[in-house]
Amino acid sequence: MSFLVGNGGGFSGDRVDAPIPVVRSLVARGLPAALFFETLGERTVALAQLERRRDPELGYEPMLERLLEPILADCFRHRIPILGNFGAANPPAAARLVARLALRLGLPELKIATISGDDVSTSIALDQLPVHEADDSIDTKSARLVAANAYIGAEPLVDALRQGADVVVAGRTSDPALAIAPLVHHFGWAFDDWQRLAVGAACGHLLECGSQVTGGVFWDPGFKDIPDPANIGFPIAEVTAEGGLIITKPEDTGGIVDLRTVKEQLLYELHDPARYITPDVVLDISGCTVEQVGKDRVVVRGLAGHPRPETLKVTACFEGTWLGEGEVSVAGPNALARARATADVLLQRLKLRALPVRPRVDLIGIASVLDSDDGALWRGYNGPEPPEVRIRLAVEGADRDAVDQAAREVLALLCCGTAGTGGARWRLTPRILTRSYLVLRERVPTGVKVRTAAEMVA
């Protein structure tokens, strides 16, 4: 008999009503099931840590209550555990929120697990660790650390499920661990059964970005059309004890599951397809095949697993420089010439005022996201005259006031700019820089605490 794994969210900021049809489908199918949420990007935990500094009861996924409220009672009554890294920088506070929600919904017996151990900001000296990946321009000696979290694996999550947890609140975990854990718990797979753990990791990898395997960031009108993109159904995987894996989605939802969506998501954020490293297993998809076996049903076969690494990845987030941005628009006849002149004048103004910032100008509508910092594409553009252009200045620097002053130069164009300049916006944002390290897994002990909602609020 299959076990169902549903996904209710693929990032912090995903559609908040997505879990409802997934849970409805899991309940209707009547098979044993779990639901997971992946809401913690690389930097999300640092932003959450800054929230927690402001208020010790914050620092978890801000949409948590909105995501869980419509589904919590159904999941509890049908024994569908919910797992998520929505605890972000403050799993205990997130667990308390779930407890209060459960009491409000009349579920005092709901068991909530809080996972600890991923936060290594005070327990491990980072400068003694080998660097794994680094952003450019980090001077970690002078930069202030905001957060350092290890990507922990499925083991503590499985512990939580064994203790009967209905909701598992974690901070940083590997994304696939959120799917591996309920499978290991349900089927009793061993933690050195690399073959089956590989299926769990692939299940997690395919589902962790929510709709990305059911039509999200896939649809391309006229080329890759999908039904009802306003109501894309989030994914459900059917997994068997032997390691069979089928990707599907709830009936009566939009979106699509076919060979194209599954292939795109299989390769998403992958480098060497033979070595996708997770804390629980190294996944090898180089021999993988996919087959459509029904409407919105794709079988994934040929997955291989290799022993897990001895190290875990730790991502550290540091306070970075300031980012200033400003935009104005021009339109109509001669818009391109006015846009080019505006760009040049902005750069000239920054030089004139000797502001210590690194600038970039984009001509949105001509070239921006694909362009380089020096504007190679828009400077070389010789295509047709555009109906409108939006000019964007972006600057960064360590001096907050200088960055602010630079961004305000865009605002000043409302009076000093070319004819017909309008629609100014500007903003200043603190930047977070990240650096990843590798740490031996035994240096990252984890903890699990399971209590009922009634116990937590009492």
Next chain:
Amino acid sequence: MSETVELPLHAVAHSRAGDKGNRSNMSLIPYDPALYPLLAEQVTEARVLALFAHRGATRCTRYALPLLHAFNFVVDDVLEGGVNGSLNLDGHGKTHSFRLLSLTVRVPGELAPR
């Protein structure tokens, strides 16, 4: 010998981009698996690297997945410092897949989309 037509990859293949640090990865998947060998021949590491030369890309590695009829292109140092350091609106480089799809290929008439 049939006539060949020159087409943007977008007409015959699809792609998705992702990021890790200052590195971008882009899948490339032909709609028709029969086009897989042709893409293997024409969409080389050098051509993809050249597409992102203006961004400072230093290296392109192509992984072939013949059973999935797919490729994975990994381009180093293309994200202007990565999502945290970049001044680009799209620091993740998610839009890069469509720059890849603007590359042209020569396709035999009988394999070109109608």
